[in-house]
Amino acid sequence: xxxxxxxxxxxxxxxxxxxxxxxxxxxxxxxxxxxxxxxxxxxxxxxxxxxxxxxxxxxxxxxxxxxxxxxxxxxxxxxxxxxxxxxxxxxxxxxxxxxxxxxxxxxxxxxxxxxxxxxxxxxxxxxxxxxxxxxxxxxxxxxxxxxxxxxxxxxxxxxxxxxxxxxxxxxxxxxxxxxxxxxxxxxxxxxxxxxxxxxxxxxxx
Numbered sequence: 001x002x003x004x005x006x007x008x009x010x011x012x013x014x015x016x017x018x019x020x021x022x023x024x025x026x027x028x029x030x031x032x033x034x035x036x037x038x039x040x041x042x043x044x045x046x047x048x049x050x051x052x053x054x055x056x057x058x059x060x061x062x063x064x065x066x067x068x069x070x071x072x073x074x075x076x077x078x079x080x081x082x083x084x085x086x087x088x089x090x091x092x093x094x095x096x097x098x099x100x101x102x103x104x105x106x107x108x109x110x111x112x113x114x115x116x117x118x119x120x121x122x123x124x125x126x127x128x129x130x131x132x133x134x135x136x137x138x139x140x141x142x143x144x145x146x147x148x149x150x151x152x153x154x155x156x157x158x159x160x161x162x163x164x165x166x167x168x169x170x171x172x173x174x175x176x177x178x179x180x181x182x183x184x185x186x187x188x189x190x191x192x193x194x195x196x197x198x199x200x201x202x203x204x205x
Contacts, residue, residue, distance in 0.1 A: 137167035
């Protein structure tokens, strides 16, 4: 979910890697995981093994590529590697952009999108919320989607609604939140409300 560069990289190193990261990240959006993974393995082989300061920077992109290609275990392992790198080399930073709360939240969200390990995902995202005051609306959305996967529909709706109330993102960036809310409404048997939400989503630019 977040693809910011890792703390500790020099400015020159950032300038060298950010264009490549952006290029590879675009392949996630284009749903071309095989090409993206080939580029990572060719240009940044240490990233795939979790043995570089770039591990945290590439984690969302690399995990997304693995998930799209059906390699879910590797998608999960990418975040585990990034969290381990943070603990071993940078300490348990609470930096809201690059730190463990964001990485743990992203891993939890990956559990929710794949509908695997959702109980572990609940523990992870609750810890993320407890540790970080920043970007909480995103974390709360993750918690809501975890609850949805667990079948806790009332709790899921409450958390997604709370995320919508607290987010500072513009309407155009709230599409995913509204999609989650509509899916929950549908699952709870409120097809009319879901239809209205989907209609509203279609107006977002």
